[in-house]
Amino acid sequence: MELDLDDLEPVSRRSTAAIVADRLRHAIMRGTFPPGAQLGEVEIATRLGVSRGPLREAMQRLVAEGLVRSERHRGLFVRDLDAADVRDVYTARAAVERAAGLLVVAGDRTEAVVVLTAALADMEAAAAAGDAVALADADHRFHQQLVAASGSPRLRRMADTLLVETRMCLAALQDNPPPPAELVAEHRALRDAVRDGDEARLVATLEKHMTDTVARILDVTPSPRSSRPHPPAPPDQPL
Amino acid sequence: MELDLDDLEPVSRRSTAAIVADRLRHAIMRGTFPPGAQLGEVEIATRLGVSRGPLREAMQRLVAEGLVRSERHRGLFVRDLDAADVRDVYTARAAVERAAGLLVVAGDRTEAVVVLTAALADMEAAAAAGDAVALADADHRFHQQLVAASGSPRLRRMADTLLVETRMCLAALQDNPPPPAELVAEHRALRDAVRDGDEARLVATLEKHMTDTVARILDVTPSPRSSRPHPPAPPDQPL
DNA sequence: GCTCGTATGATTGTCAACAATCCGCGGCGT
DNA sequence: ACGCCGCGGATTGTTGACAATCATACGAGC
Structure with missing residues (x-):
């Protein structure tokens, strides 16, 4: 009874935090944000068209991956590698x-x-x-x-x-x-x-x-x- | 001139997201949240004494680590391992x-x-x-x-x-x-x-x-x- | 009796505003 | 001239409330 519907991805796309994280990962990878650069929350959030909430969630994901380093009350910085x-x-x-x-x-x-x-x-x-x-x-x-x-x-x-x-x-x-x-x-x-x-x-x-x-x-x-x-x-x- | 101040951790402790992530990690590790269990945001947030913002950030961190699985508009669940x-x-x-x-x-x-x-x-x-x-x-x-x-x-x-x-x-x-x-x-x-x-x-x-x-x-x-x-x-x- | 449509309740996703903290700069005292 | 103190601006951390979405239960229709 089944047609070839095996690989139909449900419409429910991923969470915006994941999308934002992907976008930022790509940008960091491409060198758009140079190592050591500060990532201002408001600027990036407005530039991506999302609020600071999802953006911060995405940032935490990148922090967990070790791509960005978070200094309390200072900001988020792209990790520079020695x-x-x-x-x-x-x-x-x-x-x-x-x-x-x-x-x-x-x-x-x-x-x-x-x-x-x-x-x-x-x-x-x-x-x-x-x-x-x-x-x-x-x-x-x-x-x-x-x-x-x-x-x-x-x-x-x-x-x-x-x-x-x-x-x-x-x-x-x-x-x-x-x-x-x-x-x-x-x-x-x-x-x-x-x-x-x-x-x-x-x-x-x-x-x-x-x-x-x-x-x-x-x-x-x-x-x-x-x-x-x-x-x-x-x-x-x-x- | 240096006393043995080598390993003095600065007062500015880690971000609360990291702290609650640690706490949740420990709870998942201990089996407090059994695999497959849903992690209600409001309950855990109130139980930990923080708001939903930092809690969601911590959750994203755990998602990045693969410990919890996020279903959009459904909730967060502890990953069950086969x-x-x-x-x-x-x-x-x-x-x-x-x-x-x-x-x-x-x-x-x-x-x-x-x-x-x-x-x-x-x-x-x-x-x-x-x-x-x-x-x-x-x-x-x-x-x-x-x-x-x-x-x-x-x-x-x-x-x-x-x-x-x-x-x-x-x-x-x-x-x-x-x-x-x-x-x-x-x-x-x-x-x-x-x-x-x-x-x-x-x-x-x-x-x-x-x-x-x-x-x-x-x-x-x-x-x-x-x-x-x-x-x-x-x-x-x-x- | 079974299926479909709808109402309801709860939960998540998102947002804008408030509070706390830190950096840089100007002024003052020594 | 040098160092200390306080202030202004900016950025982050946190909060509560609003909107969107989904699961469940109930009733109508076939």
Whole structure:
């Protein structure tokens, strides 16, 4: 008796707080609000067309995610990440994506290969076009769908949060983009490892990708203009 | 010129939203609000002596953590976890605690051994006294401090959330406690692995602990009174 | 007898105003 | 000239009330 009504989403959309949180997350990710910037409640509320009530709820959600820092009677500020935070984000990402990758390899990986290949194609296209932001978008989607393919909602949520923080880091130095060739090559290696179902190679490639990326970020951080080869990891210099 | 004023917390305490979020988290953890229960805003707000504004902010924080589920114009409900969620919590915990354990072993593990030994002693005392809730508390603290000793704030936050969910699972079947002897033994093995700095043994012990625990939980779930040995993992039976 | 439409009660979503607190600036005293 | 004190402006924290929405119960119609 059933038609194909399987995937009809009910009209009851999400709460406005969730929508506002998404909007703000996107804005922070894009760098619209630079790290350390104060988020005035009234301005943002009026700009989004909502009152301060829902806006504050959305802010609390972002605080729980660690994207904004709340100082009592001072205001809400976008968290600025120092070098230690960058390393921390990538160690956490390594832990989450490793677990997700193992689940993907252990399960049905055909669908995963499809979506990963699609994201990889977008990366290649963006790299060819020299579009840094599209490249970052595709990179983001690659890792997002890798974790999503694991079928673990908790790993997925953690990865989403961490990926937003990753974009925050990258937005701070988007004038100094990573070499697209290496990036694409590393992701292709990841896709290949998933395709072949090679656990060990997937894990090794993933961890190498993480350490490489954090090195790429931190090496160029201290002085964005000079590209000296390898200053041995400055202690804690802020971005 | 400095006295020992290092750890003086400023008078400006945290926002009330954070406080009520902590309070609610504790209540959910203890099982005061059973899974699936509706959380009436006015009742809880009046009971806590705050208005609905801060309470809603705290609720959004808990929603972001995945502890409560919000249905638009219906209300807020404590998330009830089925068997798949239990497995998911423990796979995520395994990923996080594995990474944290590796960081601990790679770094200065003397302090970690101290706090882990203290938590282990509490577990032994609770086990000897037959106090199930104290045992669960000590267990909680053991894993919490293991991750905290890694020095990674993001792993710490993830672990805290996951540990609360773990307690939610356990609260649902606290009338069917796990055998204390095995629990203590496994944690002692974990502490020993950390003490000896044996990466491989630590990881192996950790993953065994996780799979053992999830098996303990799911085996007794279908019919809490009958303790048949090993029904091979019921597909998705709710708690 | 069953189903559909309607009234009702309660709960959530939203808003605008009030109170408390903090930062920056000018004036005063030393 | 330097430091302390108080004030003004602005922002956040909180509150209570209003509007929108949904679940339930009851009665009419087929």
